[in-house]
Amino acid sequence: MTSVDPRGRTDVFAPDRQAVASALLDSARTSSYDPVEEVDWETPLDTAYHGASPEWSTLYGTSYWDEMTPEQQRELTRHEAASVASTGIWFEMILQQMVLRDFYAKDPTDPAFQWALTEIADECRHSIMFARGAAKLGAPAYRPRRVVVELGRGFKTLAFGEAAYAAILVAEEVLDVMQRDWMRDERVVPFVRTINNIHVVEESRHMKFARQETKERLAGAGWARKQFNALVVAIAAYAIVTSMWNEDIYANAGLDAERARREAKANEHHKAMLRSSCAGLMEFLHSAGLLTRAATVFYKRANLI
Numbered sequence: 001m002t003s004v005d006p007r008g009r010t011d012v013f014a015p016d017r018q019a020v021a022s023a024l025l026d027s028a029r030t031s032s033y034d035p036v037e038e039v040d041w042e043t044p045l046d047t048a049y050h051g052a053s054p055e056w057s058t059l060y061g062t063s064y065w066d067e068m069t070p071e072q073q074r075e076l077t078r079h080e081a082a083s084v085a086s087t088g089i090w091f092e093m094i095l096q097q098m099v100l101r102d103f104y105a106k107d108p109t110d111p112a113f114q115w116a117l118t119e120i121a122d123e124c125r126h127s128i129m130f131a132r133g134a135a136k137l138g139a140p141a142y143r144p145r146r147v148v149v150e151l152g153r154g155f156k157t158l159a160f161g162e163a164a165y166a167a168i169l170v171a172e173e174v175l176d177v178m179q180r181d182w183m184r185d186e187r188v189v190p191f192v193r194t195i196n197n198i199h200v201v202e203e204s205r206h207m208k209f210a211r212q213e214t215k216e217r218l219a220g221a222g223w224a225r226k227q228f229n230a231l232v233v234a235i236a237a238y239a240i241v242t243s244m245w246n247e248d249i250y251a252n253a254g255l256d257a258e259r260a261r262r263e264a265k266a267n268e269h270h271k272a273m274l275r276s277s278c279a280g281l282m283e284f285l286h287s288a289g290l291l292t293r294a295a296t297v298f299y300k301r302a303n304l305i
């Protein structure tokens with residue numbers, strides 16, 4: 001089957017795309033979660049637990065980390081988990097709008113259309129779940145820097161095609177490896193493990209769709225458009241990753257904020273964790289032709305490569 005989208009692009013891969021979307025819809029029917037019911041919201045926060053795997057802390061491996069008491073370390077990872085979840089909310093709001101715009105007035109009988117709305121519904125539940133989780137961790141509202149908030153406002157209004165779907169993929173992949181570690185870690189507070197488990201399961205479908213859409217949209221893209229969108233995706237990735245750990249977490253965890261920021265910035269262990277978690281993503285971007293020279297500069301600056 002061949003269909004034409006409102007921008008006039010003939011979609012020659014439609015059968016493949018429909019098969020992927022149908023499989024995703026089937027999977028969603030059998031394994032989707034309602035966080036309101038699944039997550040233990042009732043049990044009060046037990047501060048004997050971490051909020052995230054300590055190895056993922058921005059200070060793990062620094063001399064400051066070694067000087068901190070175990071209580072301080074746990075307090076910090078709880079703020080770090082809340083900060084990552086809050087950045088997740090910010091990006092999920094962006095991606096919901098991009099997907100909704102992308103499917104505006106398209107064929108509702110297409111499984112991809114129905115999948116897109118399913119994904120938006122997932123993200124809506126996720127954001128509420130992250131919001132409740134961050135509040136339960138005792139964290140304030142962590143939002144990206146003003147300039148990033150405004151860049152995001154432009155991006156969610158304008159991005160389309162491979163730029164939108166590759167950026168979605170980057171955000172989802174960066175979170176994925178981290179959350180897989182946290183959900184299995186017995187040092188992490190149980191309700192956060194449940195949240196991460198739900199997110200990992202549901203996001204694996206989103207990532208499949210994002211890869212598929214990125215490849216499809218790129219099939220019709222010329223050299224200049226590819227170069228431009230590769231750069232846009234890399235800048236989005238830089239904005240997302242540098243927003244994950246809000247700088248206020250250190251003061252809120254009762255630490256010397258200036259020293260913590262300095263040591264976190266120079267923390268080679270944390271950079272190595274990020275790089276290794278993004279190996280598969282970089283391979284995909286490379287195979288899709290999105291790892292251009294200009295894009296690589298931003299991935300390097302974000303410690304993703």
Ligand SMILES: [Fe+2]
Nearest residue numbers: 092123126203
């Ligand atoms: Fe999500």
Ligand SMILES: [Fe+2]
Nearest residue numbers: 123172203206
């Ligand atoms: Fe997602």
